[in-house]
Amino acid sequence: MSLPSVTIVGTGRVAHHLLTALSHKTKLIQIIGRNQQELIQISSSFAIPWTDEFNNLLPADVTIMAISDDAIPEVTKNLSKVLTPKSILCHTSGSRTLNDISQVWPFAGIFYPLQSFSHERKISFDNIPIFITASDRTVQNRLTQLGNAISKKVIHINDADRKHYHLAAVIINNHINHLIYLAKKYCEDHHLEFDLLQPLLEETVLKASKITPFHAQTGPARRADEETMSEHIELLEEYPLFQELYHLLSESIFLTYHHENS
Ligand SMILES: NC(=O)c1ccc[n+]([C@@H]2O[C@H](COP(=O)([O-])OP(=O)(O)OC[C@H]3O[C@@H](n4cnc5c(N)ncnc54)[C@H](OP(=O)(O)O)[C@@H]3O)[C@@H](O)[C@H]2O)c1
CATH class of the missing domain: 1.10.1040.20 (ProC-like, C-terminal domain)
Known part of the structure; x- marks a missing residue:
């Protein structure tokens, strides 16, 4: 099965690092955010379309919210109105739960890389553990496939342990x-x-x-x-x-x- 295509929400530290790691591995569909200047820069660096409107969301297999923890519930609610049926929605937070997504969108996941990311540092994902939490086996398999493409350490974990x-x-x-x-x-x-x-x-x-x-x-x-x-x-x-x-x-x-x- 081919790797899932990915849209990233957010233009911060994790968004940049994930885009860099995933760009040579899978199809990047779109970048969504609030900061137009950042969006334009990312769009040109990675040759992907950008939008600051949820209504302009393009169909992707996996949408990863790399946004502030506190914004996850609100952005999940907004995305759930425009996501393609059966597409996967996940966040990258170590502390927010699966429930933050699954109570609104059934195909929910967490894709949490256990590392500290800064704009000033390039970092290889090879040895970064990626913790995956998923609402069902299909979501788990798809996120695992994505994790395996960039890291040698993909780990399935529950909310409490994460x-x-x-x-x-x-x-x-x-x-x-x-x-x-x-x-x-x-x-x-x-x-x-x-x-x-x-x-x-x-x-x-x-x-x-x-x-x-x-x-x-x-x-x-x-x-x-x-x-x-x-x-x-x-x-x-x-x-x-x-x-x-x-x-x-x-x-x-x-x-x-x-x-x-x-
Ligand atoms: N940095 C790390 O080392 C690290 C490691 C593992 C996991 N994480 C997790 O990854 C996620 C992102 O962290 P980060 O370090 O990348 O954060 P960051 O650099 O501060 O970026 C946060 C992003 O969230 C966006 N955002 C904030 N509030 C929003 C809202 N209400 N609606 C839409 N977008 C909003 C910001 O947009 P604006 O620029 O427009 O404000 C920005 O693009 C967090 O859940 C964090 O816990 C971080």
């Missing part, structure tokens, strides 16, 4: 990245060279993957070095939220390892 993975992903990516941002800002505020921390940054991620994050932990909280931690808390006086984060994270590390120090 939400758990999403939460873990937010911590691993968004929260850790924010801590790196705070540390960089702290360096800049104190006229220090953040670049000198680059080898440490790289080793941190590598080491957690190689020897497990439990074994990779070092530092004053693991050693229960109270004086060092108090000094750090004092140094963060001008950054009350960052100071609170330092305190809470140190507490969590201390409690994880306190059997070693008692």
